[in-house]
Amino acid sequence: MATGGVNADLAKERERATFDSEQLTNFLYRGPEKVRRKRYLQNLAIQDPVFKKAPLWAFLNREQQYATALKKHLHAYRRIQELGITEPVEKFYYREAAAPHENSPIGLHESMFIPTIEKQATEEQKRKWLPLCHSLKMIGTYAQTELGHGTFIRGLETTATYDPVAKEFILSTPKLTAMKYWPGNLGKTTNHCLVMAQLITKGKNHGIHMFMLQTRDMETHQPLPGIELGDIGPKFGFFDNDNGYMILKDVRIPRENMFMRYYKVLEDGTYVTPPGDRLNYLSMVLLRSAITSMIGQHLSQACIIAIRYSAVRRQTEISPGGEEAQVLDYQTQQYKLFPALATSYAMLMAGRFMYDFYLKTTAQIEKGDLGTMPQLHALSAGLKAFSTWECTAAIEVCRMSCGGHGYSHASGIPKIYVDATPGCTYEGENTVMMLQVARFLMKMYTNLQKGQELPSFVQYMTKSLDTKSCMKEEVAPKCLVMAYEHRASRLIKAAADAIQAMVMSGSSPQEAWNKNTVPLTWAALAFCHMFVVKNFFEMVEDAKMDGQTKAAFMALCKLYAVNGVITHLGEFIQDGYLNNQQVQYIQKSLLDLLAEIRPNAVALVDAFDYPDAILQSCLGRYDGQVYQALYDFAKSSPLNEKEVLDSFFDYVKPVQQELEAMNQPMARL
Numbered sequence: 001m002a003t004g005g006v007n008a009d010l011a012k013e014r015e016r017a018t019f020d021s022e023q024l025t026n027f028l029y030r031g032p033e034k035v036r037r038k039r040y041l042q043n044l045a046i047q048d049p050v051f052k053k054a055p056l057w058a059f060l061n062r063e064q065q066y067a068t069a070l071k072k073h074l075h076a077y078r079r080i081q082e083l084g085i086t087e088p089v090e091k092f093y094y095r096e097a098a099a100p101h102e103n104s105p106i107g108l109h110e111s112m113f114i115p116t117i118e119k120q121a122t123e124e125q126k127r128k129w130l131p132l133c134h135s136l137k138m139i140g141t142y143a144q145t146e147l148g149h150g151t152f153i154r155g156l157e158t159t160a161t162y163d164p165v166a167k168e169f170i171l172s173t174p175k176l177t178a179m180k181y182w183p184g185n186l187g188k189t190t191n192h193c194l195v196m197a198q199l200i201t202k203g204k205n206h207g208i209h210m211f212m213l214q215t216r217d218m219e220t221h222q223p224l225p226g227i228e229l230g231d232i233g234p235k236f237g238f239f240d241n242d243n244g245y246m247i248l249k250d251v252r253i254p255r256e257n258m259f260m261r262y263y264k265v266l267e268d269g270t271y272v273t274p275p276g277d278r279l280n281y282l283s284m285v286l287l288r289s290a291i292t293s294m295i296g297q298h299l300s301q302a303c304i305i306a307i308r309y310s311a312v313r314r315q316t317e318i319s320p321g322g323e324e325a326q327v328l329d330y331q332t333q334q335y336k337l338f339p340a341l342a343t344s345y346a347m348l349m350a351g352r353f354m355y356d357f358y359l360k361t362t363a364q365i366e367k368g369d370l371g372t373m374p375q376l377h378a379l380s381a382g383l384k385a386f387s388t389w390e391c392t393a394a395i396e397v398c399r400m401s402c403g404g405h406g407y408s409h410a411s412g413i414p415k416i417y418v419d420a421t422p423g424c425t426y427e428g429e430n431t432v433m434m435l436q437v438a439r440f441l442m443k444m445y446t447n448l449q450k451g452q453e454l455p456s457f458v459q460y461m462t463k464s465l466d467t468k469s470c471m472k473e474e475v476a477p478k479c480l481v482m483a484y485e486h487r488a489s490r491l492i493k494a495a496a497d498a499i500q501a502m503v504m505s506g507s508s509p510q511e512a513w514n515k516n517t518v519p520l521t522w523a524a525l526a527f528c529h530m531f532v533v534k535n536f537f538e539m540v541e542d543a544k545m546d547g548q549t550k551a552a553f554m555a556l557c558k559l560y561a562v563n564g565v566i567t568h569l570g571e572f573i574q575d576g577y578l579n580n581q582q583v584q585y586i587q588k589s590l591l592d593l594l595a596e597i598r599p600n601a602v603a604l605v606d607a608f609d610y611p612d613a614i615l616q617s618c619l620g621r622y623d624g625q626v627y628q629a630l631y632d633f634a635k636s637s638p639l640n641e642k643e644v645l646d647s648f649f650d651y652v653k654p655v656q657q658e659l660e661a662m663n664q665p666m667a668r669l
């Protein structure tokens with residue numbers, strides 16, 4: 001039954017593209033040399049027999065999924081050291097190819113535990129802990145969230161009480177709600193964690209601080225005395241990770257286990273005031289800064305799968321007796337998939353900006369300049385929330401656009417979705433993050449009213465904005481960006497005015513804030529949306545690539561902006577900024593852009609450059625041989641190992657016999 005070769009429709013798609021997808025790949029990965037290196041590292045992992053031989057996660061139970069993910073990620077960790085790979089992005093390429101769609105049980109060790117030691121520990125602490133971390137003698141995680149509190153971290157209830165006689169902290173879980181609950185890999189994998197706890201010294205509570213806690217014996221891996229911990233059970237996704245719970249019964253740790261780079265408790269219990277507020281929130285900021293790119297990649301994978309499949313899938317004769325159309329030719333299918341594709345590129349660009357901004361700002365913080373921390377916090381919180389909301393919604397659109405096959409794990413999309421969607425919750429629940437952005441924007445608005453200078457990315461607020469759009473029949477990027485600026489400014493002003501009016505008429509600032517959190521999130525969302533649109537246009541304009549590639553890229557960028565206006569039309573027209581005629585221009589532009597992107601759709605997803613071995617999708621295969629792959633997937637289902645299952649004899653047969661007996665004429669008498 002094997003067909004072989006590249007599916008004819010998909011081959012045609014690649015021939016008709018107006019640009020060379022390799023050019024866009026080079027731009028996405030920052031140059032041809034980096035693309036070569038990425039492919040080299042990915043191939044090394046793909047060819048490694050340890051990874052190659054492992055069974056597909058979809059056919060394993062949870063315990064097996066955990067064990068396989070652990071085995072693969074530990075092997076990858078060792079190989080990365082052997083190969084001398086040190087760049088974070090290169091480690092990422094290798095790991096992603098080594099264990100595609102499998103979340104690392106030592107992921108938080110690498111993404112939060114080690115970076116926190118590097119950034120928040122003293123030189124002495126680093127000397128002691130980092131070598132043990134690198135050799136995996138110490139495997140750690142980030143234990144902050146509790147059963148009762150995840151968002152409001154000032155309300156955490158775990159305590160760290162200093163005993164100046166023993167020169168130790170006593171870590172305690174005073175009540176049920178204070179139990180640590182959710183930290184990744186806390187349950188079974190790790191033997192250490194960073195604990196966030198209320199610091200109490202000399203009878204005074206100084207708020208939450210970070211402590212290093214050993215949870216398990218480093219040889220036997222048994223929990224240490226006074227520590228109860230375990231796995232929290234199966235979840236919506238992240239099956240392969242042991243998110244954990246932990247109860248601390250007066251566990252003593254040495255004074256030196258408090259993270260003391262910025263915060264200090266002296267031997268006699270004196271608390272030394274830190275150089276700035278919220279420096280111990282920096283580990284969260286790191287992950288938030290990385291999430292926008294990460295979620296953009298999740299969506300890009302879903303787009304490859306859905307778009308390649310839509311080019312192969314034929315359904316319904318367009319005219320009676322005629323050929324069935326490729327579903328990608330339906331305008332409605334394009335309206336589902338091309339905005340999703342544009343969103344993935346938009347987020348990859350926003351993620352690129354965000355991570356560079358993080359590196360720049362943290363370099364300043366390292367030098368003691370904390371001035372840009374509020375901007376870093378606002379941008380990382382806002383882009384994390386905006387990107388995870390947009391991308392997870394779009395992944396689900398991609399899944400449904402594959403019809404029934406999208407619902408099967410054979411498509412690969414359900415797993416992408418369940419592992420992406422907690423990004424809306426972890427590292428700061430999205431609504432809460434949007435309200436942090438709003439807090440920053442309100443402050444900027446007040447500063448503006450006082451005539452103060454604003455940071456560059458909110459300077460558009462200082463422009464006296466036109467009341468009418470410059471939009472013409474030829475929908476120009478400049479007018480689109482101005483429309484987004486106008487909408488954001490208007491919504492920021494509306495929220496600020498509403499709060500100010502309530503305060504003027506006697507409400508407290510808190511009351512006025514709490515009665516306006518919905519308009520505040522509208523303002524924050526509009527700000528983030530504008531930021532992403534503007535950044536996308538700027539990055540496309542600055543991109544060094546040939547004219548045809550740039551034109552194809554620009555069409556996507558315009559579609560992202562145009563589609564956003566249509567989706568949020570009410571907010572763009574509420575004050576008459578856009579008139580009926582201009583809205584019609586934008587609607588027409590949307591349809592024109594769908595048609596313009598159509599011939600390039602497959603090339604635009606090929607540019608993401610994901611090998612089949614990473615995608616692991618029967619529908620997203622490069623060769624388009626989806627039907628053979630679906631058949632092979634079905635055949636490999638463990639339910640097919642036996643022709644007749646034991647459950648047939650255990651359950652079906654006895655009930656059949658009982659029913660037969662009940663339905664005998666004699667039995668009814």
Ligand SMILES: CCCCC/C=C\C/C=C\C/C=C\C/C=C\CCCC(=O)SCCNC(=O)CCNC(=O)[C@H](O)C(C)(C)COP(=O)(O)OP(=O)(O)OC[C@H]1O[C@@H](n2cnc3c(N)ncnc32)[C@H](O)[C@@H]1OP(=O)(O)O
Nearest residue numbers: 088111144150151152153154278281284290377426427428
């Ligand atoms: C080596 C590279 C590795 C890179 C990694 C790469 C890839 C890995 C990526 C992903 C890994 C994949 C999977 C991992 C899977 C899961 C990991 C999940 C881990 C977690 O899930 S781990 C727990 C996270 N859990 C939270 O995320 C809690 C959210 N909750 C909060 O975060 C706070 O509770 C908040 C903000 C709601 C309120 O905090 P609050 O009550 O203290 O503050 P308040 O609202 O009163 O504001 C007072 C003043 O503080 C300012 N302020 C606040 N935060 C700031 C900050 N961060 N920086 C600077 N300023 C800040 C305000 O702006 C304001 O400023 P002002 O006064 O000037 O207005």
Ligand SMILES: Cc1cc2nc3c(=O)[nH]c(=O)nc-3n(C[C@H](O)[C@H](O)[C@H](O)COP(=O)(O)OP(=O)(O)OC[C@H]3O[C@@H](n4cnc5c(N)ncnc54)[C@H](O)[C@@H]3O)c2cc1C
Nearest residue numbers: 142144145149150151182183184422425426427428429431
């Ligand atoms: C897969 C996964 C991995 C995780 N890994 C870790 C980890 O490694 N370490 C760790 O410490 N934690 C971890 N967490 C926990 C995670 O960080 C928290 O769940 C998250 O911060 C949200 O907090 P919460 O659960 O308390 O939500 P809640 O705050 O209880 O949210 C519930 C609802 O209340 C709303 N809400 C709450 N406060 C406000 C407010 N002030 N204003 C308006 N609305 C509000 C929210 O918008 C939401 O709709 C993980 C969670 C998941 C799902």
